[in-house]
Amino acid sequence: MKRIERLLRAETGLDAALIGSAVLDRIVRRRLKLLGLSGLPEFLRRLENSPAELKELIESVVVKETWFFRDREPFHAFARIAREWLAQHPTGTLRALSLPCATGEEPYSMVMALLDAQVPPNRFEIDAADISTDALARAREAVYRKNSFRGADLSFRNRYFQSTHAGYTLHPQVRERVRFHHANLLGEAFTHRQSLYDIVFCRNLLIYFDRAAQAKALTQLAGLLTPHGWLFVGPAEMPLATANGFVGAKLPMAFACRSASPRSAIGQGDHDQRLPVTSINSNRVDCPANLTLEPGDSPSPPSAVHAGPAVLSDLEVARQLADAGRLADSVALCEAHLRQQGPSADAYYLLGLVGEARGEAQAINYYRKALYLEPNHYETLRHIALLLEKNGDTNAARTFRRRAQRVQPAEEGAGKPT
Ligand SMILES: C[S@@+](CC[C@H](N)C(=O)[O-])C[C@H]1O[C@@H](n2cnc3c(N)ncnc32)[C@H](O)[C@@H]1O
Known part of the structure; x- marks a missing residue:
């Protein structure tokens, strides 16, 4: 299994600890069974020799969760920056990239933000790329379900979508403004590319x-x-950017940054005309950025057999981050989740766990908030009881333990002394 994890990391950068070893194990075993293979060594050989098999594995493990105007403020800031840039470059065309774009909600939100800000469509170009061909196929289709629309203000849906029996269908005026490409951010083709884009969204990867x-x-x-x-x-990635050559742009809640040491301005504004497009393995293609790929032009069509949609939600990832000891990243993700999705017992419970791991007194407040939202949140009841006991408040601890026993899930309680 370790060698499979290493292969996955080498190909995609994805850390198996975050996907969760148990999840990966389940995905691999399911695939083994489906292929009728004898064991892991045979599966590993197949992965190493078959780009299609490797692609299948990657499709199964990547987290494709996304939605329109995720976090909101970055899109407002994007539109403001775009307008300023266009005012400074009266004959120029703004170039922007969304990578990873998953199923397209992010780059399409970029287009809607610009159109809402009255930016003429001929003054900007938006590329979008992702390692998942399944996600790209859905992005090109541009038909969305309720889950892609979250938050209080969904007025953009009335302006830019038509409700059809298949779902909410994006107007061509937005759809046609994005060019989708199959690409691996860590692929060699990106290494030598310079100064292609004025703005890049690389969020939640x-x-x-x-x-x-x-x-x-x-x-x-x-x-x-x-x-x-x-x-x-x-939201959880700013510290990573600032530790790797970027400085925060001081735009509240936009999570934007710029290079700490801008290269010489030679070529600034002269965009290279090609987006490097590479498949995940040797199956490499370069594709001119001015070529609009249509549905069906996908370099390899989505495969019928894989583990389905996103494996982990953002809160599950926050949980894995905490398990991997990346407590600050986990907190940032929980906080972003609360900002975007509103109050959630699971998020507060996790903040409580991380707070406890860091020895913070406010851990108990997080547990209380979780219980305020979900009085029968079993895990929180157990943890608050333990924490209170540790703090010497045995009476309160007993009350919470009793409550936990009352709501204990059947399989947990089976055979255990109470
Ligand atoms: C959680 S989505 C993020 C989508 C969007 N940026 C957002 O924030 O909502 C993560 C995406 O990263 C893609 N991905 C994973 N590894 C990648 C890589 N090495 N290169 C390009 N895309 C990758 C996955 O296929 C998935 O669609």
Whole structure:
């Protein structure tokens, strides 16, 4: 299993500790059974020799969760920066990239933000890329379900979507503004590309990488940006960017940063005309950025057999981060989750756990908030009881323990002394 984890990390940068060893194990065993293979060594050989099999594994483990205007403020900041840039470059075309774009909600939100800010469509170009061909196929289709629309203000849905029996179908005026590409951020093709984009969104990917892959990805991103370009990262990813050559742009809640040492301004504004597009393995393609790929042009069609949609939600990732000892990253992700999705017992419970691990007194307040939202949250009841006991408050601890016993899930209670 370790060798499979290493292969996955080498190909994608994804850290198996974050995917969760048990989850990966389940995915691999299911695949073994489906293929009728004798064991892990045979599966590993197949992975090493078959790009299609490797792609299948990657499709199964990547987290594709995303939604329109995720975090909101980055899109407002993006539109403001775009307008300023266009005012300073009266004949220029702003180039932006969303990588990873998953199923397209992020790059399409970028387009909607610009259109809402009255930016003329002929003044910007948006590329979007992802390692998952399944996600790209859905992005090109641009038909979305309720889960892609979260938060209080969904007025954009009335303006830019048509409700059809298949779901919410994006208007062509937005859909046609994005060019989708199959690409691996850590692929060699990105290494030598310089100054392609004025603005790059690379959100909620670095967090799944191990440290080495994070450093490499941020070097690649710095190269893709024009010297004074802007990089938007996910809420939990700012510390990673600032530890790897970027400085925060001081735009509240936008999670934007810029290179700490902009390269010489030679070529600034002269965008290279090609986006490097590479498949995950030897199956490499370069594709002109001005070529609009249509559905069906995908380099390899989505495969029918894989483990289905995203394996982990952002809170599950926060949990894995905590398990891997990355407590600050875990807290940042929980806080982002609370900001975006509103109060959640699971998020407060996790903040309580991390707070406890850090020895913080406020851990108990998080547990209380979780119980306020979900009085029967079993795990929280157990943990608050233990914490109170540790703090010497045995009466309160007993009350919570009794409550936990009352709501204990059947399989946990079976056969155990109470
Ligand atoms: C959680 S989604 C993020 C989507 C969007 N940026 C957002 O924040 O909502 C993560 C995406 O990263 C993609 N991904 C994982 N490893 C990648 C890599 N090495 N290169 C490019 N994309 C990758 C996955 O396929 C998945 O679609």
